Amino acid sequence: MTNEINAILEEFNFQKSTLIPVNGIQLEVFEAGQKNAGKPIILCHGWPEHAFSWRYQIPTLVDAGYHVIIPNQRGYGNSSIPKEVTDYDIEHLAGDLVSLLDHYxxxxxxxxxxxxxxxVTWWLALLHPTRVKGIIALAVPYQVRGDRPWIEWMEEILGSDYYFVHFNRQPGVADKILDNNTTQFLRNLFRKNVPHNTPEPGMAMINLAKSKNPQGEPVMGEGELAIFSSSFKSTGFTGSINWYRNLDRNWHQLANKNPIINQPALMIYGDQDVIPKFEGLSAFVPQVEEVSLDCGHWIQQEKPADTNQTILAWLAKNG
Structure with a gap:
């Protein structure tokens, strides 16, 4: 499998990265289109992902004239994995990206x-508005800061087994199970065309890690999956899960920020995603354009051509 992994990394030009010191840590950063210096676009992965999740977008953005910068964010890949939970709050995560801009x-x-x-990108625009020229968000719309901390609200509405809540209220429990079932968990999670069944009891991510019967269809081949799997086998899941453990801390840190995002933005939803659309998004992001694609949560990997076309059309007007 190692040879297959190396061949896939080489195919997508992911075999070389640089460790860049930023904000008191090191980020593993992949780059493309250095010839396009002066037109930066920074691609920020989700959970539990890796910079490799943007493999289909990079050549298209380079051809469109962009200097493409793709970090493995703190807790992922070969980037630093701080021990303190609070080192993964939004001030640290946003600070990493600001420092990355400064580096270049x-x-x-x-x-x-x-x-x-x-x-992180939405909240970066609140914390450092002058550093964000535009926003392209996939799957997760802007999260408005309500009257109550997020985990407290989620626990009341969605219950103690909801994975955001579980990660916070039972630290270490899910981490260990995911660590012990890394490949199976990721294989079961990265699926498309998943039927909308009634949620089963228990914590969804733990159930996925233990399940022998994945639903739907795989988003990627086994070789590509192995890139994600080998990364998390090396790092474990705790660093990345610590992002969730700072949601209420983030709620406090965003307390005095203007909640209106004035930068031009593109919001891409997956029609089959379980994450709901934000019907009132334009009230908080006045310059937003909203697009829906016929796919699930892993938008840029499920529908790479449609994603690229949507992004290019928006960049032609706003880039």
């Missing part, structure tokens, strides 16, 4: 984020 000498950039990467 850029005042601002277009940020593209999927899943947790989208959440």
């Amino acid at each position: 000498g850029y005042e601002d950039a277009i940020f593209v984020g999927h899943d947790w990467g989208a959440m």
Whole structure:
């Protein structure tokens, strides 16, 4: 499998990365299109992913004239994995991206984020608005700060087994199970055309890690899956799960920020995704364009051509 992994990494030009010191840590960063210096676009992966999740977008963005920068964010890949839970709050995560801009000498950039990467990108625009030229978010719309901390609200509405809540209330439990079932968990999670069944009892991510019968169809081949799997076998899941363990801390850190995002934005939903659309998004992001694709949660990997076409059309107007 090692030879197959290396061949796939080489096919997608992911065999070389650089460790860049930022914000007191090191980020593993992949780059393409250095010839396009001056037009940066930074791609931010979600959970439980890797910079490799953007493999289909990179050549298209380079051809469109962009300097494409793809970090493995803290807790992932060969990037630093701080021990303290609070080192994964939004001030640290946003600070990493600002420091990355500083490293390259850029005042601002277009940020593209999927899943947790989208959440960080939205909040980055609140914390450092002058550093964000535009936003492209996939799967996760802007999360408005309500009157109550997020985990407290989720626990009341969605219950203690909801995975956001479980990660916070039972630290270490899910981490160990995912670590012990890494490949099976990721194989069961990265699926498309999954039927909308009634949720089974228990914590969904733990159930996926233990299940022998995945539903739907695989998003990627076994060789590509092995890239994600080998990464998490090396790092474990705790660093990446610690992002979830800072949601209420983030709620406090965002308390005094203007909740309106004024940058131009593109929101790409998957029609089959379990994450609901935000019907009132334009009230908080006045310059947003919303697009839906016929896919599930793993948008840019399920529908790479449609995703690329949607992004290019928006960049032609806003890039």
